[in-house]
Amino acid sequence: xxWEVVIGLETHAQLSTASKIFSGSSTAxxxxxxxxxxxxxxxxxxVLPVLNRGAVERAIRFxxxxxxxxxxxxxxxxxxxxxxxxxxxxxxxxxxxxxVSGGDVLIVVDGVEKRVxxxxxxxxxxxxxxxHEDFHGMSGIxxxxxxxxxxxxxxxxxxxxxxxxxxxxxxxxSLVRWIGICDGNMQEGSFRCDANVSVRPxxxxxLGTRCEIKxxxxxxxxxxxxEYEVRRQVALIEDGGKVRQExxxxxxxxxxxxxxxxxxxxxxxxxxxxxxxxxxxxxxxxIASVKATMPELPGAMRSRFVADHGLGATDAATLTSSKAxxxxxxxxxxxxxxxxxxxxxxxxGELLALLNRLEVEADASPVAPGALAxxxxxxxxxxxxGKTAKEVxxxxxxGEGEADAIIDKRGLRQISDAGAIEALVDQVLxxxxxxxxxxxxxxxxxxxxxxxxxxxxxxxxxxxxxxxxILKKKLG
Amino acid sequence: MFDxxxxxxxxxxxxxxxxxxxxxxxxLGRIARLDPGLNAFITVDxxxxxxxxxAADARLAKGEATPLTGIPIAHKDLFCAKGWKTxxxxxxxxxxxxxxxxxxxxxFDRAGAVLVGKTxxxxxxxGSSNESSHFGPVRNPWDRARVPGGSSGGSxxxxxxxxxxxxxxxxxxxxxxxxxxxxxTSGIRPTYGxxxxxxxxxxxxxxxxxxxxxxxAEDLALMLNVMAGFDERDSTSIERPKEDYARVLARPLAxxxxxxxxxxxxxxxxxxVAACVTAAIAELKAxxxxxxxxxxxxxxxxxxxxxxxxxxxxxxxxSRFDGVRYGHRAADYADLNDMYRKTxxxxxxxxxxxxILVGTYVLSHGYYDAYYLQAQKVRRLIARDFTQAFxxxxxxxxxxxxxxxxxxxxxxxxxxxxxxxxxxxxxVNLAGLPGLSVPCGFGDHGLPVGLQLxxxxxxxxxxxxxxxxxxxxxxxxxxSPPGIG
Numbered sequence: 001x002x003w004e005v006v007i008g009l010e011t012h013a014q015l016s017t018a019s020k021i022f023s024g025s026s027t028a029x030x031x032x033x034x035x036x037x038x039x040x041x042x043x044x045x046x047v048l049p050v051l052n053r054g055a056v057e058r059a060i061r062f063x064x065x066x067x068x069x070x071x072x073x074x075x076x077x078x079x080x081x082x083x084x085x086x087x088x089x090x091x092x093x094x095x096x097x098x099x100v101s102g103g104d105v106l107i108v109v110d111g112v113e114k115r116v117x118x119x120x121x122x123x124x125x126x127x128x129x130x131x132h133e134d135f136h137g138m139s140g141i142x143x144x145x146x147x148x149x150x151x152x153x154x155x156x157x158x159x160x161x162x163x164x165x166x167x168x169x170x171x172x173x174s175l176v177r178w179i180g181i182c183d184g185n186m187q188e189g190s191f192r193c194d195a196n197v198s199v200r201p202x203x204x205x206x207l208g209t210r211c212e213i214k215x216x217x218x219x220x221x222x223x224x225x226x227e228y229e230v231r232r233q234v235a236l237i238e239d240g241g242k243v244r245q246e247x248x249x250x251x252x253x254x255x256x257x258x259x260x261x262x263x264x265x266x267x268x269x270x271x272x273x274x275x276x277x278x279x280x281x282x283x284x285x286x287i288a289s290v291k292a293t294m295p296e297l298p299g300a301m302r303s304r305f306v307a308d309h310g311l312g313a314t315d316a317a318t319l320t321s322s323k324a325x326x327x328x329x330x331x332x333x334x335x336x337x338x339x340x341x342x343x344x345x346x347x348x349g350e351l352l353a354l355l356n357r358l359e360v361e362a363d364a365s366p367v368a369p370g371a372l373a374x375x376x377x378x379x380x381x382x383x384x385x386g387k388t389a390k391e392v393x394x395x396x397x398x399g400e401g402e403a404d405a406i407i408d409k410r411g412l413r414q415i416s417d418a419g420a421i422e423a424l425v426d427q428v429l430x431x432x433x434x435x436x437x438x439x440x441x442x443x444x445x446x447x448x449x450x451x452x453x454x455x456x457x458x459x460x461x462x463x464x465x466x467x468x469x470i471l472k473k474k475l476g
Numbered sequence: 477m478f479d480x481x482x483x484x485x486x487x488x489x490x491x492x493x494x495x496x497x498x499x500x501x502x503x504l505g506r507i508a509r510l511d512p513g514l515n516a517f518i519t520v521d522x523x524x525x526x527x528x529x530x531a532a533d534a535r536l537a538k539g540e541a542t543p544l545t546g547i548p549i550a551h552k553d554l555f556c557a558k559g560w561k562t563x564x565x566x567x568x569x570x571x572x573x574x575x576x577x578x579x580x581x582x583x584f585d586r587a588g589a590v591l592v593g594k595t596x597x598x599x600x601x602x603g604s605s606n607e608s609s610h611f612g613p614v615r616n617p618w619d620r621a622r623v624p625g626g627s628s629g630g631s632x633x634x635x636x637x638x639x640x641x642x643x644x645x646x647x648x649x650x651x652x653x654x655x656x657x658x659x660x661t662s663g664i665r666p667t668y669g670x671x672x673x674x675x676x677x678x679x680x681x682x683x684x685x686x687x688x689x690x691x692x693a694e695d696l697a698l699m700l701n702v703m704a705g706f707d708e709r710d711s712t713s714i715e716r717p718k719e720d721y722a723r724v725l726a727r728p729l730a731x732x733x734x735x736x737x738x739x740x741x742x743x744x745x746x747x748x749v750a751a752c753v754t755a756a757i758a759e760l761k762a763x764x765x766x767x768x769x770x771x772x773x774x775x776x777x778x779x780x781x782x783x784x785x786x787x788x789x790x791x792x793x794x795s796r797f798d799g800v801r802y803g804h805r806a807a808d809y810a811d812l813n814d815m816y817r818k819t820x821x822x823x824x825x826x827x828x829x830x831x832i833l834v835g836t837y838v839l840s841h842g843y844y845d846a847y848y849l850q851a852q853k854v855r856r857l858i859a860r861d862f863t864q865a866f867x868x869x870x871x872x873x874x875x876x877x878x879x880x881x882x883x884x885x886x887x888x889x890x891x892x893x894x895x896x897x898x899x900x901x902x903x904v905n906l907a908g909l910p911g912l913s914v915p916c917g918f919g920d921h922g923l924p925v926g927l928q929l930x931x932x933x934x935x936x937x938x939x940x941x942x943x944x945x946x947x948x949x950x951x952x953x954x955x956s957p958p959g960i961g
Contacts, residue, residue, distance in 0.1 A: 039576050043796040045569065045677040046556045046578060048710050078792050080839070082816055089795020141800065270839035272848060275682035275789055277711050 001238070002202035005230050006210075007165045007195055008119075008157035011172055012150045013182040014126070014190040015058045021125050021149035022049030022092060029188045033131075037143035043087035048276050051076075055149040056280065058181035059099045059123050060290045062151060065179045065297055066118055068103025070287055076123075076277045080270045084141050085128035093152075095271040098122035099280060105155075105175065106299050107167040108317040116168050117156040123280075124150050151181070157196065157207065162226035166219050169193050170321070171298075173219075178298055178323045186217055193222055197229045198243070208233070209243040213257050215250045225250040229257050301326055309333075309340035315348055325352075328362040328369050335373035339380060346376055350393045367396045375403035388412050388460060415462045418470070421454075424462065425470050428453045439475060447471070478506060478638040479956060482547055482695040485641060489536055489546045496536065496546030500529035500590050503548045507593065507639045510960060514615050516624075516633040518553045519561050520593035528590040535588050543698050545588030550643040552631050553594040554601060555686070556675040557581045564677050565597040565609035565627075568797045568804045568823030578675020579707045580644060580686050587702045592640060595630030599825045600794065601648055601679040603627050604897035606655075607888055608827040615884070616659060617957035618923055622881040625655030625897070628689070632659040635689040637960045642690040642699055646676060648683045649782055650876070650901025653913040656689060657876035657926025660915045662943065662953055663689045664696045667934050668908035669714035671700075672707030678793040680786035681712075683905040692953055693914060693943035697722035700936060716934070724937050725944040730764030732942065735869030739775035740900055746879045748919030753875045756916035756927040759949055760873070760942065770865035770872065774858045778903035779895055781858065784838050784851035785906070790828075791835025797823060830891065859907040862930075871942055872930040875900050876913035880923035900928060910936045914943045915952035924952070 020027055023040035040047045063070040077095035100121035107114050126148040131140035153172065159165045173191055176182035184191045193216045198208035213229055216222045233243050247266075248257040273279075298320040305316035320326045325347070332343045351372060355365060375396065379389045384407060395406045407413055415421060429436055432453055438446035454467045477485075477494070488494045504522055511517050525548065532546035551557060554564045556574035558581075563569045577585065584591065598608040606614040606629025614629040616622040617637040624633040628645030632655035635643050645652040647665035656663030664687045671686040678684060688699035700721040707713045734757065741750065761767060799805035799819030806818030824832070838847035865872060878899050887894040904911040910933075913926035927946070931939035947953050 042801055044556070044574070044576065044802070045562065045564070045572070045796070046554075046574075046673075046675040048674050050709060050711055080792050080795060082795065082798060084798075084800045084812065087796060087801065089798060090792050268841045270792070270836065270841075270844075272788060272792070272839055272844070275680075275712075276678075 003199045003230075003234050004202045004204070005160055005162075005226075006157045006198045006200060006207060007159040007162075007226060009155045009159070009165060009168060010194045010196070011153045011155075011169065012192045013153060013176045015055050015149040015151055015181055016183055017052055017054040017058070017149055019052060019054075020147035021052050021055045021123065023147050025147065027148050029185075031144055033140065033142035034144060037128075037146060041087065041143050041147045049092060049274075051277060051280065052149060055123055056099070056282070057290055058149075059121065059151055060282065060287055061179045061181050061294065062121055062153070062176065063100040063103065064287070064291055064294055065175055066103030066105055068100045068118060068121070070282060071097060071099055071101065072282060073097065074099040074122075074280045074282075076274045076280065077271045078274045081267045083127070083130075084139065085130045085143070085146070087128065087143060087146055091125060091127060092274055092277070093124035094122035097279075099282070105168060105171055107164065107171045108302075108313055109164050109167045111312065111314045113313065114164065116158045116164075119154040119156055121151050121153045124152055126150050157198075162223045162230070165195060165226055166223045169219055169222055174298060174321050179294065189217065192217055195222060195226055195229075197226055197233070199230060199233045199237070209245050211243065211245065211257070212247045213250055214247060214260065221250055221252055224255060225257055228255065232257065295323070298323075298326070305340075309344070311341065311344055315344055318348055318352075319344060322361060324361045324363040328365065331369035332373045332376065335370055336376050336380070339376070342376055342380060343373075346372060350390060354397050366399065367393065371396050371402055378403055378407065382414060382416065382463070383407065384412055384414055385460070385463070388414070412461065415458055416466060418466070421462055421466055421470050422474075424454055424457050425467070425474055428457055429474060436475065447475075478502060480641070481692050482543065482641050482690065482698050485547055486541075486543050486545075490541060492536075496529040496532040496590055497526060499546065500525050500548050500592065503592060503640055506637075510637055511639060513620060514617060514633050514637055514639075515612050516596055516614050516630040516637065516639060517550070517593045518563055518565065518596050518611050518630070521560065524559070525590055525592040532588045532590055542587045542702075544584065544702055546590060547642070548590045548592045548640050549584060550593050550595045550631060550634050550640045551581060551584075551591060552597055552628050552643070552645050554597060554646060554677040555581050555594075555644060556677065557591065557594070560591075560594060562594065562677065563611070564601070565599045565611060566823065566825070566828070567610040570610060570804065572803055574675075576675065579672035579709065580703050581675060583702050583705070584644075589702070595628070595634055595643055597630050598627035598651075599828050600677070600790070601627040601646055601651055601684075602790070602827050602831055604650065604654055604894050605882075605884075605887065606630065607884060608825055610825060613884055616881045617960060618660065619881065619921065622883050622923070623658065625658035625877065625881065627651040627655075628663075629655050631689050632656055632661050632663065635659070635661045635691065636957060638956060642688060642695055644686060644688055644699075644703070646679075646684055646686050647901075647905065647911075648679050648685075649786060649905050650898035652687045652689065653876045653901045653911055653926065653928055654897055656913040657928070658881040658924065660924030660926075660952070660955060660957070661689050662691065662693055662696055662912065662914045663687065664700065664912040664936065664940070665904070665910060666700060666704055666936050667714075667910045668905075669712050670704045670910070670934065670936070672705075672710040672713045674707055674709040674713075678789075680789040681793060682789060683782075683786055685905070693912070693940050693947055694722065694725060696912065696943075697725060697937075697940045719937065721937050721940055724941045727941050727945075728764060729760060729942060729945050732760070732765035732871070733869040734760055734765050734767045735770035735865050735872040736767050737770050737772045737775065737865065737872060737874055739772050740874035744878055744899060745875055746919065749875050749877070749879060749925050752917030752919055752925035753873070753927055756946065756950075757873055759946060763945060763949065768868050770868055772858070772861040772865060772903065774854060774861050775903055777854050778858055778906060779899060781851045781854045782898070782902045782906060783834065783895060784847050785855065787831040787835030788838050788848050789835070791832045791839065794824070794828070794832060799823070827891070855906045858903050862903075862907045862909060866932045870932075871935075871939055874928050874930075876926035876928035877901075880919040880921065880925060904930055909933060910939060912939055912943055914947060915955070916946075916950070917952055924955075
């Protein structure tokens, strides 16, 4: 039987506010345990939450970026459960009335665009951390993270493969950084995904029973976990079994998901509106003022790159995968004065390879947009060949200076003076009498060998087309 | 001197006829002598009190005094006070020393009031008799075999017995007005949002409101002048200009329209209480007020609605008492859940546990709509009843409690009878309105009776005006219990 995979993602994006969502404590990562936990964060008796305006503004930015409805009135609710790293015994979240609803995200998979609809995005506070390793027979509690603002972004079950889920997660990851609401640091947990996965017979309209997979802190794990989970569910059903609705944990060591709790064990969270917080009211004027500060969005930029620059959808998608890379590309095009496709080839080729090697963003590239533009110009005007230009690029990456200086210093200028090439050709013909004879005897291969000799003699600097023409003329 | 009001004591201090240290020693001496028979205080700290008094004297000497500077006061033991035990009358917090000050505590400190101690209360403010305290019941100074009311019973008894001139309290369903009625003191609960709840340990967040006990309406105005005002640390605190609650005390009552809810004057009201309240209303009329019958058609639903909403909020508010970070933790436990279970079973008394169970139930999946949501809808109807009534009147008058003080132990085995103690006060909390109780006579067994006045939102000054004019013509509020001299 053919199976269709159905995936929805719940993503927690940590909002990049300096202070927590309901207290004035810092949200900086990596401080000594419990040094960033105020009376409010540790839930002393009598303390009260006060909403951070910056967190709301970031939710508005997100809503605007995905074309969602931003609620004029949304409500904070308490999600009640006991856990040692949840100081109040409840998490302040949004339940029935979230701040953002609807909207969508466009993803590109194999050069094809696809729309993933969003259900909602709501504001909530993070819990602290339980540390089980360092305390023999006990658990440590670090409440530095307690109260960190999160935007939980819930997608519709619109994805049909692990690849689509990864493309969605990457697009969302890029978007939240693009609009400046989340630093996207997955190692530090600033961007975390849970995947709801189910399978159904191809063509079926009815959704299968889903499992929620947690602990997916990299795109690779997201992909692996979904692939594993799909195999598990299909095998289960084909063996006559049934998928149980449950929460499963991804184990990266074993490369498998395992059951964490079943639906029957699920908490009754007893959600109710938090009486300590008034309903959140967002006036149209606030939305308008946030809108005025929004940058051009990656989707719009991608379409523009395709329409105005003649780039392919995949290349345009890659160029807009981060705001820094897109800005880098646009700057190169501006400085070259056009030729976007040549610029795109360099940015997507040598530059991206360099950035990946160094694990840095485009805005921290050792080769600045001006430097790359200088090199691209020299390729376009024939000063250097494409092949030589790669050498120049590496030299620029190593800090040897601008393209022109490197070309001069290393003598890499392409030889296009006819007289100079003729002299070189004469030398090669004189030194390779056998090849000349072979050619004249009808061995075509000998001609290519002679071209090779000319290139070698010129250290690759001769324009190959010119060398060809002159050689042909000389050999009559 | 111990019988004087805040304003009288303040003029003694101002005129250097007494020092705050003298006053403080006087009241500390009274506490030491009389409180063992009353149990109104959980904590008294002479050293801190005297240090506060000396600081106040220095301030008085510099001529920088406020009306409260140098006046000894007490806080209900659910206001967090830095360096003070803040127990909420519970074993759970029996040894909890607060590292920070509540907004209310800060305000009194700033005004130069001298904190002498923290008063006993029903555990986590859950009760109407002060019998649910882990630290034992408070006794009514008028009859020590009887309750002082609750939950702010310690503050009420302390003011009634003249152990302090004034004290703070909180009123979630009547916890200031009912004990004021039962102890012959004046007590006010302001409009929800008038006094910051920051640092006031929460029972039911949407109903809790800090207020005060004193010996007169005028003193209550002085107390509110210190306590009330916007605080950005409480999102439900209402941002409005600071007001002088004493500004219209002197206004005559001619033209005042007093609403009498027909639902308050029924067979549920004890005849002795009814007689006192009726006489008090006659006095208001004698001063030129007119009365008008009003109706609060959903009054009968107030107690049931309250006992859904308040426990629901409490069940969540009290989740933080889990033994993990502070407060009581069971000594022996097998695992995390066992630790939670034992800690909370040991730390909370029966009434608190009952309300946590009720609250958890009404919020549970499948019951939320039928109980919590329904109660919220009726709550809006109750508030609307008052809005309607205030179209016809300026203040509403009625009883504060259905009976005079009852014997200790009489209602402890019947929670519903206990809950009905707040029959006339609870709807005010549900609507978020201000209410006060002032002494208006003595009922059966020579026990005090309170007249409740309910005002429109933020109309405390008018309520206090009415109460003050009433007190100018009567002396019920000046009567003190026997044997406290």
